[in-house]
Amino acid sequence: MSIHGLAASTTTGPSHFDIVKVIRPNILALHPYRCARDDYSEGILLDANENALGHSITRPDGQHDPLLDLDLHRYPDPAQNTIKERIASLRSLPGVDHVFLGVGSDEIIDLLMRVCVAPGTEKILTTPPTYGMYGVCAQINDIAVVKCPLELTGTAGEGGEAGRFSIRVSEIKKAIDADPTIKLIFLCSPGNPTGTLIPLSSIRAILEYQNFTGIVVVDEAYIDFASDEASAASLIKEYANLVVMQTLSKSFGLAGVRLGVALAQPPLIQVLTNTKAPYNISTPAAHIAxxxxxxxxxxxxxxxIATLAASRLGLIIELAALASLGLGSVLGGNDANFVVVPVLGSDGKPDNTRAQRLYRSLAEENGVVVRYRGSEPGCEGCLRITVGTDEENRTAIAKIRTVLSAI
Structure with a gap:
């Protein structure tokens, strides 16, 4: 069975992977909805039941808003190829047929599960501690989750290649061997909440493992905060069983725009395109992107990014200076725009109760909001602190010092 809309093309490696056997049969048989703008986008447009008189937004203050000058009364471009061209160029990929756009990475996560994993019978694999939406989307779609925890003890090695929060490739392979119903493997690199980068050699080892015939999903929301050679996007030309997710929310500072990106070989991109909502990227979001x-x-x-990386180092140094007040050493590889630090009890061990007291006091009494992560595997007593401006970081450190002194 072929993929609707896909021109004849040859996928590249590995030999044990066949995308037609991964995609659910009902998705392969799907004839995608054709919207009005798939055919024509210029002329007197009387085909899509749009409001010909335009939008009715009036600014009461009389100020000009450039976004209101856009053709908001028209449906947006369903393909957004200009955006895709710029992303393909940025990530050194051949063209728009290697790029899919979603409403944040969360839409892409959900779509991948819906097109690849049969509800109630097939599974995904995750490596906790990791991004929580993998599990949420799996539950929504009635998909079981096989959990293969990261290395939860020790000290992170150079580049995250060993030690705490590194992925355990041998354990992932054992999980695959034990359960052939696993269709997707989600790897977060740099990890959330760990900040640890997954080496490309480890990703290759899973992609090339012949007993796994599904798809490896590498979530790179924070990749621009790591080294230039760190992205798994460089592997896409070699592996048809790889999809790399990125976003404009973090390094681009556009969390409010909600634009996620999937990078893969054309067959998988075409499947996602066939399945998405017709106009999933709004005109304002596309304009800003x-x-x-x-x-x-x-x-x-x-x-x-360079400024935030320098601020991240400064934040780590300032947090280390609070050790005498019961703050542990920062954990993880620190390749993202946040750090994870354990709060210790009187016995010198991570203490969830004290961490929660610090977390709540910072937010409710001191105007500093961080994230409690103590319930995640390997993160007992931990708070995740996003790198802010220099002024925000100084204020946060001062407030943490004050609260730790009192609890």
């Missing part, structure tokens, strides 16, 4: 992906904006983005 195009501006963010312009060369000058990318230069600015990289400059801000």
């Amino acid at each position: 195009l501006s963010a992906l312009a060369p000058a904006s990318i230069t600015t983005m990289r400059s801000k």
Whole structure:
């Protein structure tokens, strides 16, 4: 069975992978909905039941809002190929047929499960501690989750290649051997909440494991905060069983726009395109994304990443200075825009109760909101602290010092 809409193309490796056997039969048989803008987008447009008189938004203050100058009364471009071209160029991929756009990475996570994993009978594999939406989407779709925890003890090695929060490739292989119903493996790199980067050699080892005939999903929401050579996007040309998720929310500073990206070989991209909602990327989101992906904006983005990386190092140093008040050493590989630090009890061990007291006091009495992560495997007593501006970081450190002194 072929994939609707896919021109004849040859996928690249590995030999044990066949996408037609991974995608659910009902999805392969799907004839995607054709929307009005799939055929024509210019001329007197009387085909889509849009409001020909335009939007009715009036600013009471009389101020001009450039977004209101967009054709908001028209449905958006369903393909958004200009955005895809810029992303393909940025990530060194051949073209738009290697790029899919979603409403944040969460839409892509949900779509991958719906097109690949049969509810009630097939499974996904995750490596906790990890991003919580994998489990939420799995539960919504009636999909069981096989959990293969990261290495939860020890000290992170150089580049995250060994030690705490590294992935255990041999254990993942054992899980695959024990359960052939696993269709997707979700790897978060750099990890959330760990901040640890997964080496490309470990990802390759799973992609090439012949007993796994499903798809490896590498979630790279924070990849721009790591080294330039860290992205698994460089493996896409070699592996048809790989999809890399990225986003404009983190390094691009556009969390409010909700634009997620999937990078893969054309067959999987076509399947996702066939399954998505017709106009999933709004006109304002597309307009802002195009501006963010312009060369000058990318230069600015990289400059801000360098600033945040320097601030991250400064934050780690300042947190280490609070050791005498019961703050442990920062954990993980620290390749993202946050750090994870354990709060210790009087016995010198991670203490969830004290961490929760610090967390609540910071938010409710001191105006500093961090994230409690103590319920995650290997993260007992931990708080996750996003790198802020220099002023925000100084304030956070001062408030943490004050609260720790009192609890």
